[in-house]
Amino acid sequence: MISFDRVSKRFAQGHDALREVSVDIGKDELVFITGHSGAGKTTLLRMIMLMERPSRGQVTIDGQNLAAIGPRGIPRHRRNIGVVFQNHRLLMDRTVFDNVALPLIIAGYDQREVGRRVRAALDKVGLLKRERAMPVTLSGGEQQRVGIARAVVGKPKIILADEPTGNLDPALSAEIMQLFEEFNQVGVTVLIASHDLALISRLRHRIITLREGRLVAGSKA
Amino acid sequence: MTGRGAAGRATAGRREGASQSRTGWRDRYNAWLMHHRLSAADSMNRVLDNPVSSAMTWLVIGIALALPTGLNVALDNVSQLSASWDSPAQISLFLQDGISEDRARQLREEVAAREDVAQTLFVSRDEALEEFRALSGFADVLASLEHNPLPHLILVSPVGSSPQSAAVALRAELAGYPDVAQAVLDMEWLQRLNSLMELSRRLVLAVGGLLVVGVVLILGNTIRLAIESRRDEIVIVKLVGGSNAFVRRPFLYTGLWYGVGGGLFAALLVAASLWLLRQPISELATLYQSEFRLRGLGVMGGLNLIILGGLLGLAGSWLAVARHLVEIQPR
Ligand SMILES: Nc1ncnc2c1ncn2[C@@H]1O[C@H](COP(=O)(O)OP(=O)(O)O)[C@@H](O)[C@H]1O
Ligand SMILES: [Mg+2]
Numbered sequence: 001m002i003s004f005d006r007v008s009k010r011f012a013q014g015h016d017a018l019r020e021v022s023v024d025i026g027k028d029e030l031v032f033i034t035g036h037s038g039a040g041k042t043t044l045l046r047m048i049m050l051m052e053r054p055s056r057g058q059v060t061i062d063g064q065n066l067a068a069i070g071p072r073g074i075p076r077h078r079r080n081i082g083v084v085f086q087n088h089r090l091l092m093d094r095t096v097f098d099n100v101a102l103p104l105i106i107a108g109y110d111q112r113e114v115g116r117r118v119r120a121a122l123d124k125v126g127l128l129k130r131e132r133a134m135p136v137t138l139s140g141g142e143q144q145r146v147g148i149a150r151a152v153v154g155k156p157k158i159i160l161a162d163e164p165t166g167n168l169d170p171a172l173s174a175e176i177m178q179l180f181e182e183f184n185q186v187g188v189t190v191l192i193a194s195h196d197l198a199l200i201s202r203l204r205h206r207i208i209t210l211r212e213g214r215l216v217a218g219s220k221a
Numbered sequence: 222m223t224g225r226g227a228a229g230r231a232t233a234g235r236r237e238g239a240s241q242s243r244t245g246w247r248d249r250y251n252a253w254l255m256h257h258r259l260s261a262a263d264s265m266n267r268v269l270d271n272p273v274s275s276a277m278t279w280l281v282i283g284i285a286l287a288l289p290t291g292l293n294v295a296l297d298n299v300s301q302l303s304a305s306w307d308s309p310a311q312i313s314l315f316l317q318d319g320i321s322e323d324r325a326r327q328l329r330e331e332v333a334a335r336e337d338v339a340q341t342l343f344v345s346r347d348e349a350l351e352e353f354r355a356l357s358g359f360a361d362v363l364a365s366l367e368h369n370p371l372p373h374l375i376l377v378s379p380v381g382s383s384p385q386s387a388a389v390a391l392r393a394e395l396a397g398y399p400d401v402a403q404a405v406l407d408m409e410w411l412q413r414l415n416s417l418m419e420l421s422r423r424l425v426l427a428v429g430g431l432l433v434v435g436v437v438l439i440l441g442n443t444i445r446l447a448i449e450s451r452r453d454e455i456v457i458v459k460l461v462g463g464s465n466a467f468v469r470r471p472f473l474y475t476g477l478w479y480g481v482g483g484g485l486f487a488a489l490l491v492a493a494s495l496w497l498l499r500q501p502i503s504e505l506a507t508l509y510q511s512e513f514r515l516r517g518l519g520v521m522g523g524l525n526l527i528i529l530g531g532l533l534g535l536a537g538s539w540l541a542v543a544r545h546l547v548e549i550q551p552r
Contacts (some may be wrong), residue, residue: 049460051460051550051551051552072464075459075462075463075464075465075467076462076464077462078459078460078461078462079461079462083460083461089453089456089457089460090457091453091454091457102457102458102461103461103462105256105259106458106461106462106463106464106467107252107462108248108249108251108252108253108255108256109252110251110255111255150461
């Protein structure tokens, strides 16, 4: 589903964020990416979203070489990927409902369908009753779950999460991870960057380890 | 909720199918149309949510558009007025001093015989003095004069609908008669008025052009600020797959609403100033026994102004959007 072939990323200052990374991730996999801060986890996820382009090597998703996607093709590409950010990135002046509805509005669903899907997604993350709330009135864990609902509402084939439990206590973190496992069980490819080794090693999924931009473990399933 | 039943499920099912490959033209068109509607409404709400600053923007644009429009309406009225004076051009022939009344009457016959002359009227120097005495109120002064200072006068009307140039040519020929001291075309001031008007029109055009550029820049700046204040939102929308067109749309509508509102303000300003002038002008017209009525902008003129405002709003927001939206990329 996702394939990195000797991908390197060198930033303008000459810093290598990724070095010759090769990895294949299957369609029904849930994979953790771990490593110290600055190891290149975020950079790897950003490449999948085309927020960053490789300096060398190729990224292929679902058989499509990402190098072939030009600036005009990026929005369509991103619509097939659900993303969860560490700091949620919610629209603070919109309700929970409107935040979750955003990908559907962009994709152009009609109103009734938007309502149906948003409520299904909110139900899944246990926030159905808070659809009219503003994000600031929610706890950190709840905000993160709104972000997850937004990532899954468009039924993407891939979900990326960058440190989704970074600010949460262990109990909440476990709950969030369980949500991702549930999405994975219905056939979604899930990629989670996290340095919470204690949590992810309990979960029995493949773990890819990066060190200073090099892939040091987990390249094969 | 209970009413949705089977129908709701049916549409949901059809939609599900459509969502698999969202490439159908109909779906895309509907999506596009819906986002236009959402953007238009959302932008309108944002404009109305800040009534004071929005009204200020409208007023600035309104004044900038009303100024050249108002001047243009004024010029239209003046040219309408001067057009009604155009036809009865008259040439006054003042004869040389020493000429006898008989010779003067003879000259009048000669002039009247010309093909390009419709009518002539002879006013002898005595008649002229009499008339002047009666009208001017200088009777005492005139009585003290030793002799009549006025010359004989022949008033010549060119044939009916002869164009201005013909009257000018006729005046030049008549001025060439040896017995004629001076030939004056009464239309001259009208010509001067006309060239003055032409000049004014060009000035209004130039000022209007500058103000239009000003309006576009003002709107561009307003939209730039709107973009700046929603930077985070733009980033998030781009992250979840919003295209440039999608991100652009609400800002284009914001520009459109500012422009349309400005055009409306301009039309109201022009209408209000004309309304204030209407009463004194109609009094003046009655005094001069004129049929003149002040001509306003008209419904079409007002509509055009609103459309112009809208187009300028779009132009301004395009300018801002083209420059600033591409810069905002997710980091
Ligand atoms: N836009 C950038 N410009 C320059 N260096 C960057 C940029 N983004 C990331 N880096 C560097 O690349 C390395 C990897 O960063 P990142 O992928 O964010 O690591 P992680 O997410 O594992 O903490 C870091 O050393 C970081 O400083
Ligand atoms: Mg990171």
